[in-house]
Amino acid sequence: MDYDEQGLGELIEQSEDIQSDAMRASREQFGEIVELGQEARAHGDIDHDQSLAFAEQRSRLMRQSLVGVGAAAGLGAAILALSESAAFAGSPTDIQILQTAASIENIAVATYGVALTLPFIGGASANGVVKAFVTTTRKQHIEHAAAFNSAIKTLGGKPQTKPDPVLLQVVDKAKPTLTSAAKVVALAITLETGAAETYVKDAAALKSVDAKNLTASIMGVEAQHVSILLAVQALLAGGAAADIALPPPLAALPAAAGSVGFPNAFYSTTAARPATEGAIS
Amino acid sequence: MSIHENNNDMGITEAELTSLTADMVDAHHETYPKMRESISQWTELESASIRRAVSRRGFLATASAMIAGGVALATAGPAAASTRGALARVTPDSTAGVPLDVVVAGLAASLENLAVTTYGAALSAAGAGKLGTVPAAIGTFAKTAMSQHADHAAAWNSIIKQVGYKPITAGNPVYAKVVDADFAKVTNIAGVAELALTLEGIAAATYLEAIKALSTPSAIGIAASIQPVEMQHVAILNFVLGKYPVPDAFASLAGAAPVSSASGLAFAKS
Numbered sequence: 001m002d003y004d005e006q007g008l009g010e011l012i013e014q015s016e017d018i019q020s021d022a023m024r025a026s027r028e029q030f031g032e033i034v035e036l037g038q039e040a041r042a043h044g045d046i047d048h049d050q051s052l053a054f055a056e057q058r059s060r061l062m063r064q065s066l067v068g069v070g071a072a073a074g075l076g077a078a079i080l081a082l083s084e085s086a087a088f089a090g091s092p093t094d095i096q097i098l099q100t101a102a103s104i105e106n107i108a109v110a111t112y113g114v115a116l117t118l119p120f121i122g123g124a125s126a127n128g129v130v131k132a133f134v135t136t137t138r139k140q141h142i143e144h145a146a147a148f149n150s151a152i153k154t155l156g157g158k159p160q161t162k163p164d165p166v167l168l169q170v171v172d173k174a175k176p177t178l179t180s181a182a183k184v185v186a187l188a189i190t191l192e193t194g195a196a197e198t199y200v201k202d203a204a205a206l207k208s209v210d211a212k213n214l215t216a217s218i219m220g221v222e223a224q225h226v227s228i229l230l231a232v233q234a235l236l237a238g239g240a241a242a243d244i245a246l247p248p249p250l251a252a253l254p255a256a257a258g259s260v261g262f263p264n265a266f267y268s269t270t271a272a273r274p275a276t277e278g279a280i281s
Numbered sequence: 282m283s284i285h286e287n288n289n290d291m292g293i294t295e296a297e298l299t300s301l302t303a304d305m306v307d308a309h310h311e312t313y314p315k316m317r318e319s320i321s322q323w324t325e326l327e328s329a330s331i332r333r334a335v336s337r338r339g340f341l342a343t344a345s346a347m348i349a350g351g352v353a354l355a356t357a358g359p360a361a362a363s364t365r366g367a368l369a370r371v372t373p374d375s376t377a378g379v380p381l382d383v384v385v386a387g388l389a390a391s392l393e394n395l396a397v398t399t400y401g402a403a404l405s406a407a408g409a410g411k412l413g414t415v416p417a418a419i420g421t422f423a424k425t426a427m428s429q430h431a432d433h434a435a436a437w438n439s440i441i442k443q444v445g446y447k448p449i450t451a452g453n454p455v456y457a458k459v460v461d462a463d464f465a466k467v468t469n470i471a472g473v474a475e476l477a478l479t480l481e482g483i484a485a486a487t488y489l490e491a492i493k494a495l496s497t498p499s500a501i502g503i504a505a506s507i508q509p510v511e512m513q514h515v516a517i518l519n520f521v522l523g524k525y526p527v528p529d530a531f532a533s534l535a536g537a538a539p540v541s542s543a544s545g546l547a548f549a550k551s
Contacts, residue, residue: 253418258517
């Protein structure tokens with residue numbers, strides 16, 4: 001380090017001290033969901049049309065879930081009563097959104113798993129940085145899927161363990177063509193972009209505070225995956241695979257390499273998957 | 282030493298990479314109509330929604346604690362006192378009576394402004410030869426990131442103006458003081474990258490917190506569309522510094538700027 005970090009460190013440390021209760025968004029649990037419902041009810045913040053539209057499905061989902069997990073009668077009844085109050089009007093839509101998110105994560109996990117079986121991604125001929133990236137990214141998607149499914153269960157829904165059906169077709173169609181690292185990277189960019197853009201859209205659409213926070217904590221990570229994949233793609237396209245290294249040979253990289261990983265000032269949602277695409281019907 | 286054009290002898294050429302990024306630049310421009318649409322929806326701020334007491338515990342709890350920070354730290358012993366920084370000496374609150382969503386927008390704009398000036402200073406220092414040899418890719422990174430931060434600041438200021446407030450054109454005074462002092466000690470490009478990494482991390486964490494704190498859907502949408510971009514800046518800076526670029530499966534709130542750090546901003550009705 002060439003500068004004294006103490007000043008910024010103090011700012012960050014103080015912020016962290018004060019926000020010690022602001023744990024990582026993915027770990028906040030049921031309390032805020034109840035709070036959201038209570039606040040929405042107190043302020044009349046209920047979408048009654050939506051409530052009516054989803055009331056039947058909500059009840060069915062909740063009953064199935066509670067019966068399915070063999071919930072204790074007292075707690076189960078209490079949760080069910082809450083779920084059927086107007087305060088939980090948005091929960092079923094959130095469950096569908098989260099199930100789609102989990103399905104996107106599942107297809108990513110499966111695809112990276114397939115990629116690691118290919119010699120130029122996970123084998124002896126693979127670039128070490130690319131192999132490490134694919135391995136680590138797959139693990140991160142496993143964590144995302146688990147987190148989304150945990151949130152789904154908290155909201156009373158059924159965890160989604162299957163892949164997004166539309167993206168599955170995309171991957172199945174691409175599999176026979178995965179004959180080079182560049183083609184794998186291109187497929188990964190498609191999946192990661194779809195994930196990131198879906199979650200950007202979801203972050204604004206979700207009503208559950210927990211679900212919103214969780215999704216927001218994941219969308220940027222998917223965007224980071226996209227960023228690195230775009231950089232790798234550009235170097236592979238230019239025949240500069242040897243420059244995919246950590247640390248990279250900065251002096252050897254062309255100027256455009258500095259921005260290829262973050263082409264837009266605002267993250268688009270044009271490639272977002274439909275909210276119910278991966279929902280359990 | 283100025284940022285140099287790198288006529289490298291590697292397989293990939295500047296033209297090839299520029300061509301690869303051209304489509305992305307087009308896509309970037311395509312995001313603007315959607316952004317304008319979101320901004321136009323900001324008039325929701327004038328609706329009752331902004332006056333609702335929705336759950337914004339993170340920022341609000343932080344704000345309360347920060348305002349009382351001097352007292353709390355002063356009574357907590359030497360260890361706590363060591364964490365006392367600029368935030369405990371916030372200026373008199375200029376946010377009184379200003380809707381929280383506007384305060385958060387102003388805070389965001391001020392952090393973006395600070396990022397713009399910091400990258401600008403780095404580019405100037407590089408141009409003056411004060412940072413040693415600066416790889417061309419790093420120069421492009423700084424210019425592009427600076428431009429994107431300017432776009433972010435403009436987006437926040439557009440919505441601030443739409444609800445009758447003057448734009449926030451200055452950098453966040455609390456953070457600027459510290460960043461300026463640190464920047465003065467930077468002597469090479471690695472130091473700049475580390476400082477930029479810290480700033481980008483603060484911005485990303487602040488947007489994550491803002492998504493929790495904001496009540497207006499369009500404002501949440503704007504914050505959600507910017508946070509991933511700041512995260513991308515972080516990833517590339519990590520990579521540049523030889524660190525694993527995506528170390529965490531979940532973005533963290535650690536280091537988020539508290540809303541109290543907006544208390545010195547010039548919120549005024551236009």
